[in-house]
Amino acid sequence: MGDNLIDSLFIFMLACFIGFEVIRHVSPLLHTPLMSLTNALDAIAVIGAIVMVGERKSTFATVLGTIAIVAATSNVVGGFFITDRMLKMFKSSRPNK
Amino acid sequence: MNQFAGSQYVIEAIYLIASALFIFSLKWMSSPKTARHGIWAGEIGMLLAIAGTLLHHGIIDYKWIAVGLVLGSGIGIPLGMVQMTAVPQRTALSHAFGALCVTLVGTAEFYLRTPNVPRFMMSVLSMEVILGGLTFTGSLMAAGKLQEILPQRPITYKGQNLVNFLLFGVAVVSAVYLVLHPEASYLFPLILGISVVFGVLLVIPIGGADMPTVISLLNGYAGLSAAAMGFVLQNKLLIIAGALDGSSGLILSVIMSKAMNRSFTNVLFGAFGQVQAAASGGAEAKPVHSATAEESAAILSAANKVVIVPGYGMAVAQAQHKVRELYDILTKKGIDVRFAIHPVAGRMPGHMNVLLAEADIPYDRLIEMDEINGDFPQTDVALVIGANDVTNPAARSDQSSPIFGMPILDVDKAHTVMVIKRGMSPGFAGIDNPLYYLDNTLMLFGDAKQFVGAIVRELSGGH
Numbered sequence: 001m002g003d004n005l006i007d008s009l010f011i012f013m014l015a016c017f018i019g020f021e022v023i024r025h026v027s028p029l030l031h032t033p034l035m036s037l038t039n040a041l042d043a044i045a046v047i048g049a050i051v052m053v054g055e056r057k058s059t060f061a062t063v064l065g066t067i068a069i070v071a072a073t074s075n076v077v078g079g080f081f082i083t084d085r086m087l088k089m090f091k092s093s094r095p096n097k
Numbered sequence: 098m099n100q101f102a103g104s105q106y107v108i109e110a111i112y113l114i115a116s117a118l119f120i121f122s123l124k125w126m127s128s129p130k131t132a133r134h135g136i137w138a139g140e141i142g143m144l145l146a147i148a149g150t151l152l153h154h155g156i157i158d159y160k161w162i163a164v165g166l167v168l169g170s171g172i173g174i175p176l177g178m179v180q181m182t183a184v185p186q187r188t189a190l191s192h193a194f195g196a197l198c199v200t201l202v203g204t205a206e207f208y209l210r211t212p213n214v215p216r217f218m219m220s221v222l223s224m225e226v227i228l229g230g231l232t233f234t235g236s237l238m239a240a241g242k243l244q245e246i247l248p249q250r251p252i253t254y255k256g257q258n259l260v261n262f263l264l265f266g267v268a269v270v271s272a273v274y275l276v277l278h279p280e281a282s283y284l285f286p287l288i289l290g291i292s293v294v295f296g297v298l299l300v301i302p303i304g305g306a307d308m309p310t311v312i313s314l315l316n317g318y319a320g321l322s323a324a325a326m327g328f329v330l331q332n333k334l335l336i337i338a339g340a341l342d343g344s345s346g347l348i349l350s351v352i353m354s355k356a357m358n359r360s361f362t363n364v365l366f367g368a369f370g371q372v373q374a375a376a377s378g379g380a381e382a383k384p385v386h387s388a389t390a391e392e393s394a395a396i397l398s399a400a401n402k403v404v405i406v407p408g409y410g411m412a413v414a415q416a417q418h419k420v421r422e423l424y425d426i427l428t429k430k431g432i433d434v435r436f437a438i439h440p441v442a443g444r445m446p447g448h449m450n451v452l453l454a455e456a457d458i459p460y461d462r463l464i465e466m467d468e469i470n471g472d473f474p475q476t477d478v479a480l481v482i483g484a485n486d487v488t489n490p491a492a493r494s495d496q497s498s499p500i501f502g503m504p505i506l507d508v509d510k511a512h513t514v515m516v517i518k519r520g521m522s523p524g525f526a527g528i529d530n531p532l533y534y535l536d537n538t539l540m541l542f543g544d545a546k547q548f549v550g551a552i553v554r555e556l557s558g559g560h
Contacts, residue, residue, distance in 0.1 A: 005217055008328055008336055015337040018120060019344030025127040028440065029460055031349060031447030032184060034126050035316055039191045041119050041139055042342040045198050045323045046169075047150040048330045052202060053165065054156025061205040066161045068205075072198040073169020074176055075191045076143055081177025082187065084136050086451050089181075090129040093459030 040079025046072035111149030118142030200229035223272035230292025317346025394555030400477035410483020
C-alpha cells in the first residue's frame with residue numbers, strides 16, 4: 001500500500017511535467033479544441049465507474065456508478081466528436097492558393 | 098487465481114499503451130497540421146482502455162455498464178453537434194459531467210469502504226469529492242451564464258468572500274477530521290454538500306468577460322479531481338489522464354489571467370463589476386466621428402493593409418460569415434487582410450479562432466496579439482467588430498482604469514480605426530473606451546452582421 005502510494009505520486013508528478021511541457025507547445029489557435037480534447041481524455045474516469053458498476057457491491061454503488069458512466073461516456077463521445085468537427089474547419093490558405 | 102492475475106497484466110499493459118497514446122494525442126495538438134492525428138490517438142487510447150477494463154476479473158454483471166455506455170453515447174452525440182457559437186457552454190457542461198462522474202464514484206467508494214478507510218485514501222477521497230463537487234456546480238453555473246439562462250452580470254453581496262472562505266474552511270476542516278477519525282462518516286455528506294454549494298457561490302460573482310479564465314480553471318479542477326480518483330482506485334492511467342487535463346487547465350488559466358493582467362485570486366474573489374460605477378461616470382457627451390457603410394467601403398478599398406479585430410460581439414451577431422465575405426472581397430482587390438486575436442476575445446480560450454475557422458477563414462491569417470501588435474502603425478485600417486475592452490487604450494495609459502496594465506491590441510496606432518458597434522454603451526467590464534473619441538476613429542453604428550453585409554454590398558457594386 002505504502003509503495004503503491006509513492007509510485008502513484010511519482011507518476012502524478014511526472015505526468016504533470018509532461019502535461020506542462022506538451023500543453024505549452026499547443027498553438028493558441030487550437031486552445032478551444034485542446035480543451036474539448038482534454039475533456040474527452042479526462043472522461044477516462046469512466047473506467048473506474050465501469051469496474052464499480054460491474055462488481056455490484058451494493059445497489060447504491062451501482063446506481064451512482066451507472067449515472068457516472070452515462071456522464072463520462074457523453075463526454076467521451078461528445079468531446080471527440082466536437083474536437084474533430086472543430087479541427088476539420090482549420091484550413092491553411094497555402095494549398096488552395 | 099493465476100488466471101485473474103493474467104488478465105490483470107493484460108489490462109495494465111493496455112493502460113500503458115493508452116497512457117502513451119493520450120500523451121501523443123496532446124503532443125499532436127501543437128499544430129493544426131497534426132492535430133487530427135491527435136484525435137485518432139486519443140480515440141484509440143480511449144477505446145483500448147474501455148475494452149481492456151471490461152476484461153476486469155471483478156466484473157460480474159455487464160447489464161448496467163451497457164445501459165450507461167449506450168445512454169451516455171446517446172447524450173454525447175447531440176452534445177458533439179452543437180453550433181460553434183455554443184461551444185463555451187458545451188465545454189462548461191462537459192466539465193460538469195466529468196466532475197459529476199468523479200464525485201459519484203468517490204461518494205460510492207466512500208460508502209463501500211467506510212468506516213475502514215485508510216488515512217491516505219481518505220485524504221485523496223476528500224480531495225476528489227471536494228474538487229469534483231465544486232467543479233460540478235461551478236461548471237453548471239458557468240454553462241447557465243454562458244447560455245444566458247442565468248444573468249451574465251456578476252452577482253455580489255457584502256461579505257461574499259468571507260462567506261466563501263468560511264464555507265471552504267469548514268469543508269477542509271471536516272475533511273481533515275474525517276481523515277483522522279474515519280468512524281465519523283456523518284461528516285461526509287457535509288463535505289459533499291458544502292463543496293456543491295461552494296461551487297455555486299464561487300461562480301456567481303464572475304462576469305461574462307472573465308469566463309475564459311473560469312472555464313480554464315474549472316477544466317483544471319476537473320482534471321485534478323480525476324487524478325485524485327486515480328489515487329483512490331490505484332489506477333495509473335487515471336492519474337496520468339487527470340494530471341494531463343489538470344495541467345492543461347491550469348496553463349490555460351494562467352495564460353488567460355495574464356491576458357487580463359489579473360491574478361487567479363483576483364478573478365475568483367475580485368468580482369470585476371464592482372469598480373465600474375467609478376470608471377464610467379462623467380464620460381457621456383464627448384463627440385465621436387461616425388461613418389456610413391458607403392464611406393467605410395471607400396476607405397477599405399483604398400487601403401493596403403487591413404487588420405480585423407473580432408470580439409465576442411461578432412459571435413453574438415453571428416457576423417462571422419459576413420466577415421468572411423468581406424475578407425474574400427478585400428483579398429481579391431489585393432488588400433492584405435489579417436485578423437488580430439486577443440487571448441481573451443470571446444468566452445473561452447481560442448473561441449475566436451474556432452468561429453473564424455468555421456467561416457472558412459484560413460488559420461494562417463489569424464494572428465496572435467504579441468505577433469501583430471507591432472504591425473498596427475503600418476496598418477491602414479483596423480476594423481474592430483464586436484470587441485471592446487481588449488482594444489481600450491486606457492489599459493496602457495490611465496492608471497485609474499480598472500483594466501490598467503491589461504495587454505491590449507494597439508488598434509489606436511492604425512491610420513484609421515473603424516469600430517462597428519450597436520451604440521455607445523460600455524463593454525462587459527462596464528468601462529468607457531477612449532478609443533471611440535480619437536480623431537482617427539470612425540464609429541460605424543449598427544448590427545455587426547448587417548453593417549458588414551452593407552460594406553460588402555458597397556464593395557461588390559462599387560467598381
